[in-house]
Amino acid sequence: MMDWLVTPLRHIGARIINAIWRLGFILRFFAALLLVSGQSFTRLHLTLREIWFTGVLSLSIIMVSGLFIGMVLGLQGYEILQRFGSGDALGIMVALSLARELGPVVAGLLFASRAGSAVTAEIGLMKATEQLQAMDMMAVNPLARVAAPRFWGGVISMPLLAAIFSTAGVFGGWLIGVVVIGVDHGSFWSQMQASVDFRIDIVNGFIKSVVFALAVSLIAVFEGYDCHPTAEGVSRAITRTVVQSALTILALDFVLTSFMFRGLS
Amino acid sequence: MSRKTIDLWVGIFAVLGIAAIFFLSLRVSTVQTSSGAPYTVYTWFDNIGGLKVRAPVKSSGVVVGRVAAIRLDTQKYRAEVTLAIDPAYPFPRDTVAAILTSGLLGEQYVGLNPGGEEDMLAAGDTITMTQSAVVLENLISQFLYNSAANGNSNSGGDSSQP
Known part of the structure; x- marks a missing residue:
């Protein structure tokens, strides 16, 4: 009789319970992953292969997009700063926005869609073709042999990629600001150095990229491990990896920023 | 891809990443250098x-x-x-x-x-x-009070003139 009211409520409740259940599941998975990840360092070549796969192969997209983002920052920033007669402060703007926000966040998003989705697809297909089960039969722990190296490979390569992204961006901003527009070379660098603080800006940006790396790698490995072992299940898992990684990165970025940069000046 | 090439590429990647971190910390920012505890x-x-x-x-x-x-x-x-x-x-x-x-x-x-x-x-x-x-x-209000006081005395003098 109250079906029109009860059914949607029940749906919402089921969704919330499901989400909380999955959160607990992913944390349990994380704990299990940490317990068996000793092997991914004793058999280092497994992890090195994953660093090659997620890090080295992402280098080109990271460097090119970093360069372009820096160039856009150079153009837009100069346009606005010039209105206040402070076009020389372009270096500060480019470096601060890259080191604090854009470097970790955009590199994380690119990493999730370039490397995270590939990791999910790989593990998902291994599950669909019953390779993981076969490993279990041969007394090889698939969590230690397949999941942990991919997780640690991502955790190691993503902060390095973020640093390379920021560097490429600063170079792109320099290219547009100094070479094309003609901001003074000396004041570009000296104002940047005077205003960017190592402890506050660079280290906090690095911490951000490490946190994003942990989140994205965990989500990618977990979704691959947890997917339905069918073609459709794998494709859904890949979609979930990209969507959830993006949401997690942006939400975590807000939380970290409010911790790190609030009330500084 | 043989294991050796992978190792080489990972090495190059690590060098690039660490060079980027050094660039960010030395060229872009200033490490607080001081000659001891302040x-x-x-x-x-x-x-x-x-x-x-x-x-x-x-x-x-x-x-x-x-x-x-x-x-x-x-x-x-x-x-x-x-x-x-x-x-x-x-x-x-x-x-x-x-x-x-x-x-x-x-x-x-x-x-x-x-x-x-x-x-x-x-x-x-x-x-x-x-x-x-x-x-x-404070500066502006002081200025305004002063000018108001001056204006009063001036206008008082002026009003007696015509």
């Missing part, structure tokens, strides 16, 4: 204006330290400002501390104007001579 000096101001913690302490325009802490002293009801000064720069005891503004809209900083005394400030000492921040509202 010494702290206390000052009291009637009004600190918009001074913030970590604002620079300058003498003749050179940054010699940072504002370490700001709090309201509830015994004297004045602002207690703690300055952390680089030990490479000793200052005489009769130094005057003033809160100044760089440029029209710039940040506020503490300016130190050294006096002529032989004794130097030691850690934990107090700078007694201070000059508070200029609050624009």
Whole structure:
């Protein structure tokens, strides 16, 4: 009789319970992953292969997009700063926005869609073709042999990629600001150095990229491990990896920023 | 892809990443270099204006330290400002501390104007001579009161004329 009211409520409740259940599941998975990840360092070549796969192969997209983002920052920033007669402060703007926000966040998003989705697809297909089960039969722990190296490979390569992204961006901003527009070379660098603080800006940006790396790698490995072992299940898992990684990165970025940069000046 | 090539590429990647981190920390930012632990000096101001913690302490325009802490002293009801000064720069005891503004809209900083005394400030000492921040509202209201007072006396004189 109250079906029109009860059914949607029940749906919402089921969704919330499901989400909380999955959160607990992913944390349990994380704990299990940490317990068996000793092997991914004793058999280092497994992890090195994953660093090659997620890090080295992402280098080109990271460097090119970093360069372009820096160039856009150079153009837009100069346009606005010039209105206040402070076009020389372009270096500060480019470096601060890259080191604090854009470097970790955009590199994380690119990493999730370039490397995270590939990791999910790989593990998902291994599950669909019953390779993981076969490993279990041969007394090889698939969590230690397949999941942990991919997780640690991502955790190691993503902060390095973020640093390379920021560097490429600063170079792109320099290219547009100094070479094309003609901001003074000396004041570009000296104002940047005077205003960017190592402890506050660079280290906090690095911490951000490490946190994003942990989140994205965990989500990618977990979704691959947890997917339905069918073609459709794998494709859904890949979609979930990209969507959830993006949401997690942006939400975590807000939380970290409010911790790190609030009330500084 | 053989294991050796993978190792080589991972090595190149790691070198690139570490070089990027070094570039960011050395070329883009400034690592706080000082010649040892800074010494702290206390000052009291009637009004600190918009001074913030970590604002620079300058003498003749050179940054010699940072504002370490700001709090309201509830015994004297004045602002207690703690300055952390680089030990490479000793200052005489009769130094005057003033809160100044760089440029029209710039940040506020503490300016130190050294006096002529032989004794130097030691850690934990107090700078007694201070000059508070200029609050624009007070300045404007003073100006307005003055001009109003002048205007009254003038108009009083004028009104008797015709």
